[in-house]
């Protein structure tokens with residue numbers, strides 16, 4: 116072996132092509148270029164397996180279209196500028212904006228395309244140090260509904276223990292596409308005798324192995340959950356000891372559930388009454404070994420938080436909360452806090468979303484993006500003029516794309532850190548090249564196994580910063596460098612671990628995991644939950660105090676509540692493909708193999724009814740907007756009649772042109788991106 | 800010998816094995832370049848993976864007129880030597896599992912070579928439908944699944 120090639124020996128680190136952090140080995144060729152990615156055999160989370168997105172990182176990292184130099188908008192074109200100059204100019208302009216319009220005129224928007232575990236807290240830290248309460252993120256329309264819904268009931272979002280389960284219930288979740296490592300646990304659970312119930316209007320990938328595939332109409336999951344609760348209570352199948360000793364508000368739930376008879380549930384959801392009875396019986400037979408998981412499919416409706424609460428109640432009724440084979444109330448690592456919540460509380464400042472979503476703010480300390488975009492356009496409650504965005508692509512992912520484009524174009528200063536020239540980056544004043552996951556190090560906790568790992572920087576590209584370095588450099592150019600004292604992210608990682616029992620050195624240069632705490636169950640026996648009452652909250656006095664329903668009431672989605680004959684179909688968006696991560700990787704060479712382009716899936720009966728043929732391009736419209744998109748007629752089992760499905764992220768046919776930023780979940784402000792009332796028109 | 804075993808009870812036809820194999824062989828994600836293929840039959844609720852099982856008495860090897868097919872001394876895998884293959888497709892016809900494919904550019908047949916002993920498809924199978932294991936493990940795995948189901952029916956704990 117030559118001296119040179121020895122320098123490029125394989126590196127064990129972690130994949131971040133999605134947020135599952137599978138342990139991998141990265142190979143480089145003799146010139147040092149990243150050439151192949153293999154699974155690393157010895158990590159408890161991915162257990163020697165990876166998905167094919169991991170290998171695709173080779174193409175992303177080395178792609179000729181990757182942004183490598185800072186760009187400044189000059190007229191309608193771009194000019195390459197030096198990194199130091201770009202940082203100087205950005206810092207100056209942020210300072211000017213703030214002295215002219217107040218500190219809160221600035222905002223930071225965190226995306227997912229270069230995400231890492233410290234990203235959110237670093238961005239929040241930067242905001243607070245900058246003196247603005249306007250932290251925005253992609254979480255406004257992904258993840259928060261589930262996190263908040265479950266946390267309102269349990270003080271946390273518990274992790275399902277599929278492996279030891281007897282009955283696994285997936286609500287609007289498709290792990291093979293969105294969380295591949297969970298697929299392994301689910302199939303293992305099934306091999307060990309558990310029944311798999313998949314609740315999804317589509318035959319999702321995981322539904323292909325379901326013992327029972329339950330197909331509710333989009334957005335009616337809440338009614339189904341209440342129907343199951345009704346069965347458990349009416350048949351005396353609930354865990355009375357647990358309910359009596361560790362919960363509050365059961366009586367209210369018992370009263371509210373009464374109306375959700377199997378027949379009523381069938382009328383609302385389209386799920387046969389017999390199926391409701393059967394699933395409830397399976398849950399009963401499983402005892403406390405019922406493991407539930409809610410995916411992004413329960414979000415994107417105006418009743419998402421309450422639907423999630425209703426689903427969450429089932430764990431408590433089955434007595435499966437923090438039980439083996441049920442769910443785990445996972446303990447955190449206890450690393451140092453980065454977000455400056457206490458040091459710089461900023462209570463006195465009005466947030467740009469006008470305090471419309473206090474629950475979102477209480478749980479997440481972030482503002483709702485739909486409302487913030489309105490504020491940019493209307494100046495109400497005040498004008499938001501500056502934004503730094505870290506690899507988000509809201510033009511493709513937020514609802515009502517045309518409005519998003521208009522709002523972001525109206526900013527005085529719009530800075531985007533990105534890997535590629537996205538539809539959103541095109542609107543920026545400055546674009547800075549961002550580091551990929553192979554060009555930084557990140558500390559990551561696997562809550563479900565209470566373990567921590569740290570990724571290794573495989574390569575560095577001159578002029579391409581990791582995100583910590585970017586915040587650090589801007590902070591030091593302005594007057595709050597003291598809040599970013601760490602020399603680099605590795606020193607930061609070491610600092611983060613100081614409050615834990617984990618030794619930094621044990622995580623360095625390895626793809627191994629260190630378990631920071633052994634798994635224990637039934638912690639509720641001796642430790643109060645972090646809910647206001649310290650118990651499982653069927654009823655929430657906190658929500659009542661904020662003007663919301665005490666229990667997770669069901670409200671039918673708008674397309675059912677007030678149907679409009681001109682929009683006969685209900686459209687689902689936001690489902691995941693196996694080779695994409697949210698809107699990322701669309702159109703990058705080999706990723707096109709799986710789904711070569713945008714398409715809207717349709718049931719054969721619906722196609723027959725309108726004479727539409729497979730592959731035909733149609734006009735798809737909602738009350739918000741319309742696009743042209745080819746139809747894919749799927750098999751009868753793959754979608755329910757009257758429902759259409761299209762994934763987001765395609766610039767040729769951006770489905771979010773159709774979705775609603777004007778109908779929001781009143782609790783956390785999530786927009787309606789599923790169950791969108793649409794019509795289909797033939798073009799020819 | 801070790802082979803890639805396939806369990807349709809765990810396969811979800813996610814296609815990651817096909818992507819990985821195609822990429823390993825040709826540098827793209829075109830499933831036509833994959834030696835493993837997975838079929839999904841939505842109306843029957845069935846997902847069936849299929850790759851070469853490296854038959855002990857391999858009909859493809861016996862039928863090949865060019866003597867292009869041989870058994871690896873290292874892994875016992877049945878291998879096609881692309882340099883000797885004349886593209887006559889007799890092996891494709893002989894294989895009862897449809898596990899041999901035709902490369903329309905090189906005009907030769909190709910099949911699974913077990914990646915020299917660390918099959919990519921198995922690395923990329925999260926569901927665990929594919930395992931790289933010894934021939935003797937196959938009946939044991941089936942027996943284990945069957946036992947687990949009975950054990951659950953009887954209401955006992957099921958251990959590994």
Ligand code: SF4
Nearest residue numbers: 130132133136137166
């Ligand atoms: S699931 Fe796939 S993309 Fe996600 S971290 Fe694991 S290997 Fe990477």
